[in-house]
Amino acid sequence: MGCERHPDGSYPGVLLRRGVCRVSDAEAEPETDPEADDEADAATAVDRDGAEPGGSDGLAPLPVSEAADLVDRVADNVSRVIVGNDAAVEHILVTVLGRGHLLLEDVPGVGKTMLARSLATSVDCEFKRVQFTPDLLPSDVTGINVYNQKTGEFEFRPGPVFANIVLGDEINRAPPKTQSALLEAMEEGQVTVDGVTRGLPDPFTVIATQNDVEPGRTYELPLAEIDRFMKKLRLGYPDRADETEMLGRTAGEHPIESLESVATTAELRRARATVGEVSVSEPVREYVTDLATYTREHAQLGVSPRGSIALVRASQARAVVDGRDYVVPDDVQTEAPSVFAHRVRPRTGSESGLDVVEDALSSVAVE
Amino acid sequence: MSTPVGDRFGGMGAGRTGDDGAADRRSGDDAGGGGPGSYSVAAAVRSPAALGVGLAIASFLAVFYHVVDVVGGATFLLMEVAVVAAAAAWLGGFLRQRTALGLTAAGLALALIGYFLSVPPSARALFTVGRVAADVIALLTGLSVLRLLNAGAWALFLVPVPTFLSTYLLVRRRHAAAATVGAATTGFFVLTGDASAGVGLTAAVGLTLAVGFSQLAAAGRAGVLAQWDTIAVVVAAMVVVTSVVTVVPGSASNPVFPGGDSPTVESSLVANTDSVGVLGSIRLSPEVRFTVEADESAYWRVGSYDRYTGGRWVRTGDTTPYTSGSLGEPPGESERLVQRVTARGKLDALPAAWKPVELRGRAADTAQVTDHDGLKPGTTLLENDTYTVVSQRPTATTGDLRRAGTDYPSGISSRYTQLPESTPDRVGDRTAEVLAQADASNPYDAAVAVERYLERTKEYSLDVPAPQGNTADSFLFEMDAGYCVYYATTMVAMLRTQGVPARFVTGYTPGQRVSEDEWVVRGLDSHAWVEVYFPDHGWVRFDPTPSGPRESAEQASVETAREEGAENVDAAGSEDGSYETATATPGSASTASAGSTPDIGAIDPGDRGIQNATIATAAGGLTANATPAGGGSGDAGDGGWTPTREDVAVGVASLVGLVAGARRFGLTDRVRRTVWLLHQSRADPNTDAERAFRRLEYLASIVYRPRRPGETPRQYVEALAGERFGDRARAVADAYERARYGGGVDEAEARRAVEAVDDLIRQHAPVLRRLGGAGTPR
Structure with a gap:
């Protein structure tokens, strides 16, 4: 969906970016099938949000020690892929646990996408990626009603925003209208298309990246909108030892391919509930x-x-x-x-x- | 119903302001009865400056009260002050200041006119502009208000003026101005000599407080709280310094701290000043003052006093220049005595036997005659100046005086039976008992009874404390010994309680007889006695002081001075001993006149033959008791020193000053912190844990460095870990974090934290550990 519209060739990105795109495509496949489930989820999400925004959905909070354990496991798992940036990993986990969204501002190729993906995999979350471009439309983010000729009805095809962890790549390249579609989804936890409001999945975290290399060709995010991100981070270049280590790991099969989840989405939700109890x-x-x-x-x-x-x-x-x-x-x-x-x-x-x-x-x- | 947040806040703010305004208006209504101002007594008194105003007002009211207490009308004065103050408080609510000042000026004029009208018409004729101006100057240079004939009326007419003005200004919250009015009034009394040093100091302290606090109040409540201790230090310094370093000559004789020379009897008695105080310990001056050539000896009288203030004697009335014939003859039978007096040093009096009728010599040109028919020199007599006095001495017999009756002229009885209203009733009760015991039915017997009673029950001593409060009352009930001033004062007060006109007289005893017709009079012969009025006979002398012990003390003093070779101890051959005749030196062992004086005019209680034993006892008491302070022995006052009220006040003031000063320089805080560091009392576990960390913080701030503003407890103990604080500090910080930020700590954890800090303190502060004592390092 998001990626499909933008052939890789048009972006002289690094190897990792290609990988991400491919993986996201692959992961999008099984998701189109249980569309009804998704709809149901969305509906319950709406009800829930209406009753108690940000509530714990009746899930018992994890004891703090178990939650801390969970975080440790995830962080360990992620650092198998991301070398030497434990602090950034913790920041992302804090953002996820704190029901916030993250803005990464950095030069291309320092592992932003890989960080997001490895996190999503570790906690068994659905991950999607949107590559923002100047001609990206709001419906490309939120989803669109498509006329089904077999049934003769319009049916909703969810956009990439319907995922647990959404990577908005180079968000400052899209026009404000499209940016605001994503920001609205972040703020409200729901998406309205053609008058129908649909809730987003429960752990919902947007990791947006901002490219500050080519400021001339970007739509700078206004401060008012940046305010909606819980955190803003710079990853920075790895140091000499870390980079050498990383090169060693990626020489063969990329570690992300063999990464397995170490926690369930339900556990993640319960850990988020724990945070509210602190x-x-x-x-x-x-x-x-x-x-x-x-x-x-x-x-x-x-x-x-x-x-x-x-x-x-x-x-x-x-x-x-x-x-x-x-x-x-x-x-x-x-x-x-x-x-x-x-x-x-x-x-x-x-x-x-x-x-x-x-x-x-x-x-x-x-x- | 969605009100924007900003609007809601704005609305709330406006609402509150409105309420405040309403409250102000209400309080204004309460105080001012609908006036536009918001001045009220409650608001004015709430400021600490009001304390100063109160002190200033109290200081001048105390003087006024003292005046009317002496001459009568105290209750009326209190009512008057209350009414005036209430009126001023009420008027203060709405009266404009200019109007109030005008009102005060008008009141002052009315008061002066009222006083003028209250003076008897005969005296009023004397009022001229020049005399009034002279009187004002005299008042301002130490003429006591009590010397005014009509001092009571003066006080009652004038007290409303400063009371009104200062109360009005207080209500208007012009604290400094109000205190200035009060202090200025007291200042006037300081100049007249009516305000004691203590009262003057009170006014000064009041003024300082009022001015200081009203300055601070300009900076608001916070200013007062921040700076009150500065004012406390200043005030304490004022009190302590003025009591230690005395520059006012009048009070030099009575510094708060003991020590220094005692004054002589003479200086307190016979310079013929307008008032005489009771001083306490005094000494005898052996110098020769004058010699008298006369056919017979007499008490050489200097001055008399009519108004008793409780602690002083004051002579009221004016003096007039002496002219021939201005001194009348005494009523009744009398005997003529011519005395030729030669001064042997500077002499500020004209001693003469009672009653003088004629004065000759240079001194007559400038002499003044007091209202009591006494003589007063216009200029000081120098050595070898002489004058001659002719006296007519009353010779009434005992029987005559017994029959004299009580038909006193009204001027005499009103003037000479005055007593301070504060005189305790027990003085009168005791006198009545004494009279009943002696079966005295007429004034003469009463006077003799009181005279004997005092001679019998009190011992003679020059080394006695200054009495507190009413001299007569304390001598009668609290003291066992005293000298002539005490005896005479007490006798006058006792007689006056029974309505017998009496007055206090000062002068010299006859002195040492050196030849047939010559007497040498020394400073130590100065004396005080009593005169009682009898209709048709005039004033008759009584001397309640036991003369035997007095003369022993005097003789001892002379001999000591002679041995030390002091100058001017002898004159006209007095060192050769007394001239021995049948009428020997007064007070010698002559059986005929034991215990009294030999001169004819005096009433001699000894003639009843019961005095010998009494006097002997008194004399025995003297040798044991009375050490003459003269002759350089200088041991006066080193006995048991008991603190007076002034001492206590100065002590309290210096204590307050020290505490405030210590606070000013952060000393109390440091002491408190050290004590607090050493010892932690226990409360609930959370408080304990928090205080344990505070102690740790304080300890580390001394031995390492203070915690920086942005440093969290955890970061701080991590920094401390490198400074030998280690895990114990971590444990304390952990307990603190849980107590303060988390769900709290339990008893055991809190105890561990406290103990950890105790350990750290012992370990890091060796001196404190030693002070802390018992704890053994774990």
């Missing part, structure tokens, strides 16, 4: 508020209340990753740079949002 004490909440206030006072545009909420959510997930059922200021400090930095517009061009956040971390007192 307690955030008043001093920690005040600390988050103080940090946000600091950015508002020391930048042209500071962190919105949505950003504060995202930081608390991320900190809760981080606490689970560390095997705790309460948030400590350290969690907040670990999460603050990736959660806050992209929401801050600094006063001068010489400093970045990250600088402001780091100032905040070093000067706001931890009570």
